[in-house]
Amino acid sequence: MPEGDTIHKVALALQPHLEGAQLTFLTGRGWGFRPQLEGVRVERIRAEGKHLWIDFAGCLSLRTHLGMGGTWHRYGFGERWRRHAAYASAWLRTDTCDVVCFDAAEVEIGPRLHLAPSLAGRVGPDLMHEAPDFDRIVAGVRALQGEHTTVGEVLLDQRIAAGIGNVFKCELLFKHALSPYAPPSLLGPKRWHALYRDAGSMLRANLPRGRRVTVAPGARHGLARLWVYGREHRPCLRCQTPVARTYVGAQNRPSYFCRRCQYRGDPQASPFSSHTETYRDVQSG
Template sequence: MPEGDTVHQAAHRLHTALAGSALTHSDLRVPKYATADLTGRTVLDVTPRGKHLLTRIEGGLTLHSHLRMDGSWKIYTPGERWGGGPGHQIRAVLGNDHHTAVGYRLPVLELLRTTDEHKAVGHLGPDLLGPDWDPALATENLLRDPTRQLGEALLDQRNLAGIGNIYKSELCFLAAVTPWLPIGDLPEGTPERLVKAAHRLLEANRDRPARSTTGRRDQRLYVYGRAPRPCLRCGTPVRRADQGDGSRERPTYWCPRCQSGPTP
């Protein structure tokens, strides 16, 4: 699943390509909006909200999309071959005289009134890369259920918006605890430091072509995707296990020496 920094970059690309120009072509390939025609309307802006994308269009409309695991928006110039996947995976096409944005495999695509955006994103916690960022509220949200596993709490977008599975594993490593540790068992001050670290990492990576949590070019991540290679700090083989609520299990990585707490 894309992280908040990835979605921020996608929003920037879409905004640069579409904002300020009238649409000369629109095609929403989902049954509910198959007859919707946005041609002639000007794209006002493209704004990220957590992992959601809000494309605001003249006339008080917003095209809301979410990438989830496999979705993507690709930008093409006139005459350029579309290469984001087979045609049957295209869910949306928005074009002007200079660029065409093609949405592939978008699991969420809906057209709504801009005044109704809260129905799509109003449930989200403070956005790590947004103007509403509030570290105190994010910390308060995390601590609301002290029995909940840290990894699951970090992924819950209602607590704070923008953390995905990569940052979940990396943040737990930086906090020296396992993702299965209950929130209430964190050492004093750790929740506040975790929230600050999350904000710092996403801000540092918001414009980078390649994400890094280590500051190193050769090894960009501490634990995510590294099993069974050695931990960058202590040399112990990194381990991997799934974590989830039973409906959605996500691969989770940790160092059994550097991180304390329960494990599967």
């Protein structure tokens, strides 16, 4: 599943080629409704969480969600495609290029006003925005009522806040010393606030970059760009303990972690260990 910043990067990459351009061809696989948009101008491309919206002049929009395996390609006019057209979930052509979305998990075209409400309740505040509504995010976490068993699963829940994928989930848990097994009840509102604020900073800091970086330049060891993600068996950048990988929660996504640094909420941590501490805000309830 792509991170929220991936979709914002896609939007930024496509904007100069599509915004203001006239469509000469538009089609896609599995569309219930096939509008005649040839000759119509692309008005705006925007990311909303993990959804990419292409708004056409008039009232129609195309919404895509890449899911686990989807991807966007752009080809110059006449350039050979790297995938077969049969896998194109959406295909837009202008005078100068072909822009193709392959293997989207969701693709929908229709009147904007009819598409948008279907997302109500599905996408929380977008962490890529400058000032997301953190109070709403924390209220959303509290309203979950035990729906998830770990903090990591809550972070991935796009209904609470849009943008965190598995890479940033792992990195956030590391930075906040949280075990991948840490239950959501471990954190009070202030800690959730801090976690999501940090998530927003991390996502926004990565927007202009080609490759994701979460390790601060001063703390960088060798070529490592990420604290734990994808670093199984390699030494933790902070304490040298080999990074481990586990699968927790219903989503079955891998969690990379350092058992020594991420002790908060670790069920195997000794209650008498100096690492164990209460990590609950005073008014967490």
